[in-house]
Amino acid sequence: MQSDGFWTVLVVDDEAQVRASLTRCLEEDYRVLTAASAREALEILNREEVDLVLCDQRMPDMTGVEFFREARVSHPEVIRVLITGYTDPDDIIRSINEAAIYQFVSKPWQPDHLLLLIKRALESRELARRHRYLSRELKFSDDVLRRQNDHMVKLLQDTYEFDKLVFASDKMVEVCNLARQAAATDLPVLIQGETGTGKELMARAVHFFSARKAFPFLAQNCGALPDELLHSELFGHKRGAFTGAISDRLGLFPAADGGTVFLDEISEVSPSFQVSLLRFLQEGEVKPLGSDQTRHCNVRIIAASNRPLKELVEQKKFRQDLYYRLRGFELNIPPLRERVEDIPVLAEHAAKKYAKSINRNIAGISNEVLQRLKLYPFPGNVRELENEMRRMVAVAEDGEILSVKHMSPELAKLLPAKPDNGRAAFLLEKGTLKEKVEALEMHLVSQSLLKHKWNYSRAARELGISRVGLANKIKRYKLDKSGAQ
Template identity: 80%
Template sequence: MKHVLTCKHNLHCEKHMRTERPNDGRVVLVVDDEPQVRASLTRCLREDYQVLAADSAAAAFEILDRSPVDLILCDQLMPETSGVEFFARTRVTHPEAIRILITGYTDPEDMIRSINEAAVYQFIPKPWQPDHLLLTIKRALESRELARRHRFLSRELKFADDVLRRENDVLVRQLQDVYHFDRLVFVSDAMAQVCNLARKAAATDLPVLIQGETGTGKELMARAIHFFSRRNTFPFMAQNCGALPDDMLHSELFGHKRGAFTGAISDRLGLFPAADSGTVFLDEISEVSQSFQVSLLRFLQEGEVKPLGSDETRHCNLRIIAASNRPLKELVEQGKFRQDLYFRLRGFELQMPPLRERPDDIPLLAEHAARKYGETINRKIAGISSEALRLLRAHPFPGNVRELENEIRRMVALAEDGEFLSAKHMSPEFTCLSPDKADAAMAALLQGSRTLKQKVEALEAELVMQSLLRHRWNHSRAAKELGLSRVGLANKIKRYKLDQKQAQASRR
């Protein structure tokens, strides 16, 4: 690009000269009252820079006011004003231009004064050497460019941070509209409906049956019902019925007499008598044997407890809350659970909705968990990035709230103090199947010149793989989601040669 440089004060060949603008287009202004010096400096620099020249400070200001200048090269000794005085003024009027002083003196005090007053970037001693001069100018422009980029990036970073903070503020405001039922937090209508029913149940003394997938908050719900009931000043005791064989469970709940069985070295008060007037939570009720179902039914009908090895019965005033991951109705239909016990247990029946059916609760529960675990390990978490929230919302959460809590706990542990939780802190299962990546994979499959059969097969392989990834390669869950038998799924895995490690690696 040709540029016409005009300066009425220039006395030399650079006056009104046509200069080939160099590639990077950076402009150096030479200020010196000596025509020969201006000419030789111009010759030295014009290969690399666009050079403007002025014979005095006044002429230099005219140029500076008219065109942008990246660097000023000025002689210290000039008739009207010194180089340092000129630079002290340009520091105010044109602070962005780098100032380099050419001087015959190198008195240290003068140098310090000029650095302080005029922010001179560098001194070039006379007689100046072309190589040294070119290198100094190159370095000066590079460091200014770096400083400029640094300023730009800092601003961008601050801006990005502001966006995150604003998004987070919205979330915090939403958090204030959050509903609580004891320690259960939620915003979704689905949870609000269950909790409304639970409040009604709490006001009665009827047994409650809480059903729902693992990690949906059944135990938290049972505690909430106890807390909101008139029994809340009496004990709440929980027993996992799935973990014990029959006689042990009997002994745990009803107690035993010394010598009732081998190892019963003393009397034991069971959980039922110990929780008298309070609430007993029977978790995994679907797992108890038929004979234990009979004992339990008897207790529910008569309210009486007979410890193992004892002839005496004792009356216990209890509210029973039972929980199950498996739908009891189906077990009744299959003849695996007594219908009369099922009817007894379901004074109120609460169904905890899985997390994937109430995605609005995900950001809230994630924030809640981030705060909880942040406090536990004394780490300040600034919030959760919108990208991370998007990935969390897209996840199917087979392990429900417990899985979400575990993921957030891991993210909090990986984050630095004061940092936002973001996608980089997430486990591969969450990031390997982001909706964008899944869509891109689908789109790629449908392109190209394959036959219909090949495309259908590729699509099937992709859908099976996505389901497996979503369920961390758990065959039963993926088969259920896809409506296949486990054998059917295994055949497809074999046929399409699906491999967990490869699939995860390809989605990262």
């Protein structure tokens, strides 16, 4: 939108009379630009802020679909409307898929219909933009709420670029606010959390918002690598340093000089390698295997662990001095089961992302699906949720709403609790007080077992009883995996 308050519409048609006619129709409500060819239109898009393009299918240099296919890549935010004489539905669908065309206008076009279509298209885009800001960016930082106008918008856009992390919970707001503070410093960062919670995404976000963002971000998984190979990967080696070293290797620390190195599963490195890593953190010096020379590297270390390092230190399995060196800032990402509010936004984000990658249109996610997702503990965290959403999108038809029938069987059988109706049902049933209490107890036990996939420890913890007590109730009520309701 321009500063004078008008949306800008670009009219593309090789006939001057048609361009003039469309301009007269639109100029009262919109700022109108015109182009006589697709190439001229692309030049205008590169120098002007255009909100919507209205293009004829038949042009001398390229078709309207070909033009929109190119504009979709270079200017994806622009709404694309095609004026055409198409009547074949297959041609229309193919064109929509190829160029992401918002709508078709059939010839001869009607002014009232065209104006209404453009108005609805621009309103829809504006609502979508506002929804993104309000539902995502405003949740990121309390400070954003106190900003005004242009400065506020800039902060929101910066926040959205932290982007691979999608969330809505207060717990993640706190973690990400601390991450932004960490990014402004040059201190090492220790990220802890269960597998699949997004530790590497958090590390990349910290790097992106740091002063090192123009330099490389390199990652290395330290799990299950022998010391010699890990030393080679990080510090480099000279040719002939060990069997198989047929050429010199630079190593991640020298390669990322000025940038950031992310060390995943840092808890798995051996005590001897912990010494080498500690020396690097203290001195910043790198000595490749097989070399007598050292070089200084200015690298920020971000380490991650799916096991609490403090406990490993207490168990004498991890050096205390290295632990304190790594935790300049300590970020603890909570598991997904402790931030259920994030599940709907993560599910929506994953579904849209995968649907776009396979060129499929998904109309939305049903409330029944979201309720079942909230009941599931997701031991694999965000990664497991993303896999479930990819599966659902894959089995859904184009244009469908994701429903319970698309879910994997173990999640589909989870039944959302209905506290008020459930209590009423038990009260209305005939029977003694003891029978009603037993019926309610059986219902609660079976639901907890289903929710936790028959994991006795988790179900017992949720119910506040011991594993033995849970086993006795399963035996008493004759519950089994197939019969639990």
